[in-house]
Amino acid sequence: MGPLAILVCFSCPILVLGLLAFLNKTLRKPILRQREFNARGIRGPPYKFLFGNAREIQKMKTAAAAKPMSNLSHEIRTRLEPHLATWTEAYGKNFVFWMGPEPILVVTEPELVKVVGNNAEKVYQKLEAEGYIKKLFGDGLVTSRGEKWAKMRKLVNHAFQGDSLKSMVPAMVASTEVMLQRWEDHGGEEIEVFEEFSLFTAEVISRTAFGSSYFQGKLVFDGLAKLLQLATKHALNIQIPGLSKVYKPKDEIEAEKLEQQIRDVIIAMVTKREEMVTNGDLDSCGSDFLGLLVKARYEDDESKRISVDNVVDECKTFYLAGHETCDILLTWAMLLLSIHTDWQEEARKEVMTHFGNKTPDADGIMKLKTMTMIINETLRLYPPAFEMMRKVDKEVQLGKFRVPANTNIIISYLSLHHDPKIWGEDVHHFKPDRFSQGLAKATNNVQSVHIPFGVQGILQALCGW
Known part of the structure; x- marks a missing residue:
């Protein structure tokens, strides 16, 4: 028997076994799982190879x-x-569909959403971050789980508690004044407000959370924006098992370069702060978000100490989540107020009543009831985060459904926010006064159907708090 024949004899069984494993993952298992879902009363569109x-x-x-x-x-x-x-029309509020060979259970029934969101039994876990999402957020609050998530959440809460937020208001006002002056300089010409708010939110985040100017953080914002575009572009791509080990597409190579560039910029910012620590001046490294992260690097209590990778990941998370969500919120609010001029006038009257020609301050902002209603309604109609994803590693009872192990779950905020059974027949109308008696009254005491408002609330929604 010649060398070629020997090679063929050895290769054929390996190829056959590989093919069988591939078909088992992409055909046999999904079909069996779909039968299991159907038997448990969970229907949905049929799986396709x-x-x-x-x-x-x-x-x-x-x-x-x-x-x-x-x-x-x-x-x-x-x-x-x-x-x-x-599929909601065809199969009801709760159904299963397939992304590749993986089943995804969609849950839009308010009571079940509340169960998943509260996660009292600690069975609804975040998905393991992979691919472009991993490059975007690393292992920060959006993606981390368990004890690490709890530790980082506590640190972030401290950075954005009441007094900390109040201290940020002057910097926010200063950035607003710069933006308004820029608008005046346009001399009445048309302004692209989405771009303007993008500059504004980037400036506010850079100044209040990182103690830098927008231009110092521009590389981070630009890099994350490009990474986000790549992640969105490939959101529906199905990974063929084993392919990534032998072939790396151009976009993935580009994403790796962007990830490294972002890391380098953040490390430079961290190093500058750490120089203060090495000089023995721990307190002077700042009380902003970056300063608190750097201080946590040098905690005496090892259980509270964080790594430089933690610092980088949390910075990326806040840069991206804070910038994108606030930018979207401000732009939609501006559009809605330009359409509904009656609410624009009500908001203006309220601001003039509380501040007149004075500079806004934190205490006065907290009293703006009409503005709070407008923000709530804007977030209801146009939520920055559309979905929350979770996974069950073991079989669980969710309402009347017995959900099989290893099932991904999607909570569709958009579906909840636009459900007439929750909000009434005027669900698609801009009516801020639906929140006049508070969130609980507006949602019939099912507050889990509405994303919390404000910067911290949006981050909470994104991070699954």
Whole structure:
């Protein structure tokens, strides 16, 4: 027997075993799991080999995006989440669909959302971050779990508690004045407010959380924005088992470069603060977010100490989550107030009543009831975070459903925010006064159906607090 024949004899069994393993993961297991879901009363679109329902989702999203927006309707769910809207009609508020060979249980029934959100039994865990998401957030608050998450949450809470937030107001006011002056300098010409708010929120975050100017943090913002674009571009991509070990696409190589560039910039900022520590001046390294992270690097109590990787990941998380969410909130609020000029006038009257021509301060801002209602309604109609994902590692009882182990769960905020059974038939109307008696009254005491408002609240929603 020649060398080639020997090679073929050895290779064939390996190839056959590899093919069988591949088919087991991408065909046999999903079919068996779908039967299991059906037997438990959890229906959904049928699994399709290898890709699951990913291609259907992409087709529905492409078709929805191609339709003209003929009016300023706030009914955006069928445009942004057409697959969830379609399958909710077909299968009910709770159903399962497939991303590749992985099942995803969609939960939009308020009582079940509350159970998952509260997570009293500690069974609904965050998904393990992979790929572009891992490069975006690292192992920060958005992605970390267990004791590490609890430790970092406590540290972040300390950075953004009441007194800390109050101390940030003067810097926020200063950044606002710079932006308004820039608008005046336009001389009445058209202004792209989304770009303006992007500059503004970047400046505020840089000054209040990191003690730097926007230009010092620009590399971080730009790098994260590009990484976010790549993550969005590949959100529906299905990873073929084993392919990443032999082939690395151009976008993945670009993402790795961006991740390293962002890390280098943040490390430089950290090093500058740490120089104060090495000079024996721990207290002078700052009381802002970055300062508290750096101090935690030198904690005497080892259980409270964090690594430099922790610092980098938390900085990335706050840069991205704080910037993107506030930018989106401000832009939609501006659009809604420009359409509904009656509410614009009400907000203006309230501000003038509390401040007149004085500079806004933290105590006065807390008294702005109309503005709070407007923010709540803006976040309801246009939430910066559409979904929350969780995973059950073991079989659990969720309401009347027995959810199989290793099932991913999606909570669709957009579905909850646009559900007429929760908010009434005027669900797609801009009506801030629905919050006039508070969040509990507006949601019929099911507050889990609405994302908390404000910077901290948005971060809480993103981080699953």
